[in-house]
Amino acid sequence: MTAVLDHPPTPQDVRQRPEAGDDRPVVFFDGVCGLCDGTVSTLLKIDRGERLLFATLQGETAKTLPPEFVDLNSMVLREGDRLSRKSTAVGRTLKAVGGFWAVLGSLLLLVPRPLRDLGYTLVAKIRYRVWGKKETCRIPTPAERGRFLD
Secondary structure, eight states: OOOOOSSOOOTTTSOOOOOTTOOSOEEEEOTTBHHHHHHHHHHHHHOTTOOOEEEETTSTGGGGSOGGGOOTTSOEEEETTEEEEHHHHHHHHHHHHOHHHHHHHHHHHHSOHHHHHHHHHHHHHHHHHHHOBOSSOOOOOTTTGGGBOO
8 A cells, every 4th residue: 555645755755765774674564465565564653763774575675584583473683783583572672772771671571582472472373363464565655765774
């Protein structure tokens, strides 16, 4: 779905894609998952400092990940050379946003990983039934374009 602007695009509306070498953390997500799309929309709203970049697990950027990390049942976070997935990716993503969200992410990471990942896996198994599955990956609005990698 393409965004429709009610005015001619301004420089703030049309942002260029991130340049090579941009070292911000990258959140990889299942581009056809309704829950994942909602999560990305929420992250875009709460990340006022624009600390995060986004890429679908079905896209070109995901091909740079080791094969064991390209799993549509798991969110992946790349911070430099460090890769996290599942609940650890969620906690570290919240920490990267900062402020209150960093506290929430830190609290989540205090829960033992097997327990966190069990909850994550249970939600991942039902996400298409509950939140739906889209025909295509998310298309960023012109204003979001500067936060998305191919």
